[in-house]
Amino acid sequence: MMIAAGYMAKRVVRRPDWLKAGRIKDIYSVSGCISKDFADYIKFWKHNGYWLFDLPEVIGQVAREHSIDLVGTTMFYYEVYEQEYDDRKGQWCPYKREPSFPTDVCTPEQKILAGFDVVSSVSRNSPECSPLSCNSLANEIQTNAHCLLPDFETAKRLVETGRFKDSEPDPYRIYAVYTLK
Numbered sequence: 001m002m003i004a005a006g007y008m009a010k011r012v013v014r015r016p017d018w019l020k021a022g023r024i025k026d027i028y029s030v031s032g033c034i035s036k037d038f039a040d041y042i043k044f045w046k047h048n049g050y051w052l053f054d055l056p057e058v059i060g061q062v063a064r065e066h067s068i069d070l071v072g073t074t075m076f077y078y079e080v081y082e083q084e085y086d087d088r089k090g091q092w093c094p095y096k097r098e099p100s101f102p103t104d105v106c107t108p109e110q111k112i113l114a115g116f117d118v119v120s121s122v123s124r125n126s127p128e129c130s131p132l133s134c135n136s137l138a139n140e141i142q143t144n145a146h147c148l149l150p151d152f153e154t155a156k157r158l159v160e161t162g163r164f165k166d167s168e169p170d171p172y173r174i175y176a177v178y179t180l181k
Helices: 056-065 152-160
Strands: 002-011 074-081 083-086 091-094 111-120 172-180
Touching: 002 056, 111 152, 152 172
Parallel strands: none
Antiparallel strands: 002 074, 074 172, 083 091, 083 172, 111 172
């Protein structure tokens, strides 16, 4: 089951030259390694227990309060799989949000599925690296134009068969990545 995780405004970039997969036009990864988050937002302590935002309006509020320009950002909505993969044990384990942060994600009325991302989270809180883009695994694994996998089943199978092993420290989480209409 996928869980409503929240929103993030990102500065989407075109495919970097070092990522050789010509089918990719831009990077929609959950991580902020290539397409950066709108700000170093954690220090404002307005995020939820999934280390994202409950509403786009909260991002707007943070931006206004701290004079952060949102022009040129793309608003994303994410859902996360209820389990994370422990590569060392070779098994899925329950994944829960950080309970000390209030979390009340409002699901958007209109959203467009862009694809699925596999994300590491060794710190066990915020999304860290997306091996498809960060580690150039998209050079070997078929992705769409946004450097995302086409469906949940493909993402889960690739994780379980070790395609992400040793690309980044586990656990690995699967996110559905949406843009807003």
